[in-house]
Amino acid sequence: MRGKTRSFPTCPRRRAVARGAALALAVAALAWTASSSAEETQPSAERIKAAAEEFDRGRRAYLAKDFEQAAGHFENAFRDAPSKETLRLAIRARRDAKQPARAATLAALAEEKYGSDAQTAQLVNETLAETSAQLSEYVVQCAAPCTIAADSRVVSQSDALRHRVFLDPGVHDLGVSFQQGGSVSKRVEAPKGTSTSLAFEPPPAPRPTSAPTAAPVAATPSTTVTTSPPNEKPLGPAVFFIATGVTVAAGAATIVSGIATQNDPGPDAVRRGCVGQGESCALYQRGQDAETRTNVLLGVTVGAAVVTAVIGVFYTQWTSATSTSSASSSPPARLIRSSTSSSGASIRVSPFGLSGRF
Incomplete structure (x- = not known):
């Protein structure tokens, strides 16, 4: 009986188990490497797990001969959990991808x-003998501490004070980004087979900007802004009219009193x-008392007239223009009536006042 060779398809479950085992081994290897290195800060469990996942992707890409993709995954794994094994794989992947500048830069870091x-x-x-x-x-x-980028691609693996970078x-265009903030750039012309030293300092901190001031708004030609003149006088016309009424009333009382003085007893x-x-x-x-009363009313009338004139001229704010009539050039006629008694008494009455003498 002739034997037959049968091929069995790979079970997806077995592939998943194998992949999980490889990932677990990668996590264990990276964790052991990170903990055994005295020069590196112990990464967190999350970063070790992320590094293991990147390492597994890099391994599979390398087996698929996608060397550039594999190198990127190995470099990411190195940033999360630095180890010499991961860095060596990144160097080999860059060499196999025919990227000598990146391989030499990684070799200088190693x-x-x-x-x-x-x-x-x-x-x-x-690597350096082959590419330098x-x-x-x-x-x-x-x-x-800074990181270096060449032509917008990061070529350094961490923040440091000193970097060795190889360029084709x-x-x-070299870009330098500082850990404390800020960045500077410099364009270089890289000749083959040379070594150049460069020094960079962080840019000065930006000055605090003041709040912008509002620009003055110019009035349009068609807009006319009018402002009322300040009210420099405290009283309105009503006060003047009241004072005028008081003066007229006092004047009328004075005239009545003068007439009464002249006729009673006369x-x-x-x-x-x-x-x-x-x-x-x-x-x-009795006539002398009447004369005294008339003189008092006369004084009150004159005082009220003076106060009214002061209020009207100096303290009244007139809100509308008033037309003034021209005064007569001739003085008003004065009526003087005199009467003399045997005792020498006399009374004078005029529109400006009234005076008497006995």
Whole structure:
């Protein structure tokens, strides 16, 4: 009986188990490497897990001969959980991807961090001997921890004060980003087979900007802004009219009192009734009291007239223009009525006032 060879398809479940086992081994290896290295800060469990996932992607990409993709995953794994094994795989992947500048830059980093490791030192020497003559080396010194980018691609693996970067011959834009904030850039022309030192300092902190001031708004030609004049006088016209009324009333009372003084008892009655009695005569005394009353009213009228004039001129704010009539050039006629008694009493009445004498 002839035997037959049968091929069995790979079980997806077995592939998943194998993949999980590989990932677990990668996590264990990275965790052991990170914990055994005295030069590196112990990464967190989350970063170790992320590094293991990147490492597994890089391994599968490398087996698929996608060397550039594999190198990117190995570099990501190194950033999350630095180890010499991961860095060596990244160097080999860059060499296989025909990217000598990136491979030499990683080799310079491996020489600085793991130069005492025999396997790492051998790979570093091979890589630099193979590529350094074709490249341009830049030793970058930063005044504060920084990262380096060449032509918008990050070429450093962490923030540091010193970096060795290899570039292909030609013109490149170097970008330096500082950990404390800020960045600077420099365009360089990289000649083949040379080494150049560069130094960078963080840019000065930006000055605090003041709040912008509002620009004045210009009035349009068609807009007219009018403002009322300030009210410099405290009283309105009503006060002046009230004062005028008081003055007129006082003047009327003065006129009435003057007429009464002249007629009650009157000069004729005093002359007839006070013959031979002198100033002690009752009629004379009554006439003198009337004269005093009239003089008091006259003083009140004059005072009210003065106050009214002051209010009208100096303290009244007139809100509308008033037309003024021209005064007559001739003075008003004065009416003087005199009467003399035997005792020498006389009374004078005029529109400006009234005065009497006995």
